[in-house]
Amino acid sequence: MRYHIGDLEEQRLLDLYTGMLKPRMIEEKMLILLRQGKISKWFSGIGQEAISVGVTQALKDSEYILPMHRNLGVFTSRNIPLNRLFAQWQGKQSGFTQGRDRSFHFGTQEYKIVGMISHLGPQLGVADGIALADMLRRKKRVTAVFTGEGATSEGDFHEALNVASVWNLPVLFCIENNGYGLSTPTNEQYNCETLADRAKGYGMESRVIDGNNILEVYSKIDELCKAIRRRPRPVLVEFKTFRMRGHEEASGTKYVPEKLMKEWGKKDPIANYEAFLLDQGVLTSEKIERLKAGISEEINVNLDLAFEESPVLFNETKELNEVYQEFDYQEIKPNSEVKNIRFVDAISEGLEQSMYRHNELIIMGQDIADYGGVFKITEGFVPKFGKSRVRNTPICESAIVSAAMGLSINGMKAMVEMQFADFVSSGFNPIVNYLAKVHYRWNEKADVVVRMPCGGGVGAGPFHSQTNEAWFTKTPGLKVVYPSSPYDAKGLLNTAINDPNPVLFFEHKGLYRSVYGDVPTDYYTLPFGKANVLREGKSITVVTYGAGVHWASEILDQNPEIEADLLDLRTLQPLDMEAVFASVKKTGKLIILQEDTLFGGIASDISAMVMEECFPYLDAPVKRVGSLETPVPFAKALEENYLPNKRFEQVLLELYAY
Known part of the structure; x- marks a missing residue:
């Protein structure tokens, strides 16, 4: 083996030897x-x-x-x-x-x-x-x-x-x-x-x-x-x-x-x-x-x-508390001036105001720069923030999620836009094995938001229509947010960006341009883990989220004899089970509506927890309604019958009459 000392000093030569x-x-x-x-x-x-x-x-x-x-x-x-x-x-x-x-x-x-x-x-x-x-x-x-x-x-x-x-x-x-x-x-x-x-x-x-x-x-x-x-x-x-x-x-x-x-x-x-x-x-x-x-x-x-150190001792409270980085939520109340805007505009407005608020927030995704993203969420962002912060990416979801983790390690915030929530499968590994576990493993935060345009009803077929939140609610260390209104979307997105933990932020594509709402013009936040009671009644509890909120509202409007509590969960992790328990104890009946296929979804866990905690208060079996156990079909007639709307009304009426 030939060695060339070059201009290396003797101390460096020794340091290298000792180092090995x-x-x-x-x-x-x-x-x-x-x-x-x-x-x-x-x-x-x-x-x-x-x-x-x-x-x-x-x-x-x-x-x-x-x-x-x-x-x-x-x-x-x-x-x-x-x-x-x-x-x-x-x-x-x-x-x-x-x-x-x-x-x-x-x-x-x-x-x-x-x-x-x-x-x-x-x-x-x-x-x-x-x-x-x-x-x-x-x-x-x-x-x-x-x-x-x-x-x-x-x-x-x-x-x-x-x-x-x-x-x-x-x-x-x-x-x-x-x-x-x-x-x-x-x-x-x-x-x-x-x-x-x-x-x-x-x-x-x-x-x-x-x-x-x-x-x-x-x-x-x-x-x-x-x-x-x-x-x-x-x-x-x-x-x-x-x-x-x-x-x-x-x-x-x-x-x-x-x-x-x-x-x-x-x-x-x-x-x-x-x-x-x-x-x-x-x-x-x-x-x-x-x-x-x-x-x-x-x-x-x-x-x-x-060797002298004692073996590590199990402390359940400590273990549970250290899955997530502690988040000191700061409530910023909304201003009185409001605009009636679309769901998609509320997302864009929240993201833009967060970009001004956090000057080291980097957003990354396919076609999000000059093109503004396929849903135009970031249209007009490049002139305001520059391409260094609004970054087009190659088609490589795994590397970009991992890069977001690296930005967080080096003290920045990151937002990744999945072009469609379906494509997150290509970035699944770093989300569930790196972002989700990094704080529990060695006390490092993952200050990353992954935005997830999701959902059916728009004829987009099996690869652009999934609502795959259950992939992530099962994974300790992730937070999962799923708003149904423009007001909630903006406030919850701002909170997600403030939160130092990894957040999967689901945005139903079918709501982007069909749902309007009054949204405060200035920056504000909404807390995670707090369901929204949209209507109150004494006969039945309806629990849902995302597009399900609008489906349930429409069907309840068509059946005014049903006096229902309607709960919009808003966040699925953390989950406001206290609100669900309180409502079930009042009404004695519960129906849970999700757009996701039924087996293994969030409705199953809510049902199980209610059966464990509220069994003496129930006057009827807990009912779950979800989409058909198939991939999401393309043709209108097939998709209409895949989605749970019609089945929800039927099950609701049966439960009401029980």
Whole structure:
């Protein structure tokens, strides 16, 4: 292995050596503890230390780095206290996830590290968002993100590279090509000569670096980082290395040819660099022993601290309270001046006023800039706020949701417009696995609103008509809002943007231009988790939301003999069950109307909770009405009978007569 010192000072040469030695010695200790059953799992980075250490030392401490599970050298190079790392791996309270997640699945703002999730790909888009925030603030920073050669087959990898290239984001995409994705060799994973070649398709620069040569890693990455800080742009770097141990320790390495293992064993980054420094007189045997003794003592002292800590204790209130970031709702009352406007105008007005109120709110979506979006919500926004804040995106929902998460991590607010709620399936993973879980896992907010134009009745067929709120009400950590009126739409959207938690904001397309209402001209907010009682009666309780509010109102108008409480839920998470319980206790009868298909929808949970809490007050079975158990059909006659309007009236009358 050839080393070129160049203009590196002796202290840097030593720092790089010590930087690799420390994670190696920690790993060797962890492997012993794993065999003793004192930690539960380990993903070894032995043989790959040069990459983690070289990249991290080339970055500034203020620059974010997004490592994987073999990048212990990133954490040690950022000087994270070892007792906290050890506590993390033991599931202790002082660990970064308080026992809620394992190994390296965590982040820490203090050290500008954003850890991985097991789905791998989304963190590449998160890096885009972090870098976008730096670029918009004109901060000359680099964001470095790691992935393995296996994860480069994921769609998120390609989406993230494309977005970074189109937007010229200062991201260093680092591929650790270590030969195997679990047991699958590279020749079964991709068919290009090098993974760095993929950069050409995205108009990006790329480099191939010997990942076992610490001086090559550090020098070339340092050079790249300085260049990116001067002229922001993404660069793809492929590090050639090898995984000397199993995917995780239980996997073993029997699938690796012995010859290949011996060949790479000779390329050990620490042993070779140590021999080089000894030859150069930078190191001596005595100095090596002193360094090892010091690191060993540090490991043992901090291990004792971690072992002495009591096991984490379950506290139900604490667990439930920390799923969401605390939100101090500030009620801003509406002004007296009102305009009679459409539902779509109320959404646009709320978003525009929020853009003025939050000067670091970034909105992203397909065709939302000059075109104004397919529903013209953001028409006229570009002259007011500029294309830096009103951002057209490529068709890559997953990367854009992930980028929104990155904006939030770097202190900005983000709003993503799904062109249609149906398309959220392409961005489902980062919503339910990243945004929803990030606060519970490591106390990081996801200050993101995803707007969801949804619903049927407009002849748009199976892929443009779904109302898929139940996909998200099931996922702890998300908030779900579904207004039915222009007044509610504006006030609730403003609150959603203020809320530091991820919010899915459903907007029924059929209401956009058909429903009018008096809406205050100035900015105002409405609280989450508070249903609106639209009419009062003593004979029956009708609970619904979205377009269902208008369907139910129309049918109740046609049946004046039914004196009903009509509750518009407005938000589905949080859900105002107290209002539902109070009404049912008064009327003794409940019917729940949803546009979504019936099975597994919000009506089922409301029904179950009412049966549990209000059974003695019920005078009849709880009734649920929803759409037919089919995809949403296109033809008018089919869609009319798919939707629940007609069935609702029939069931309502039957329940009234019960």
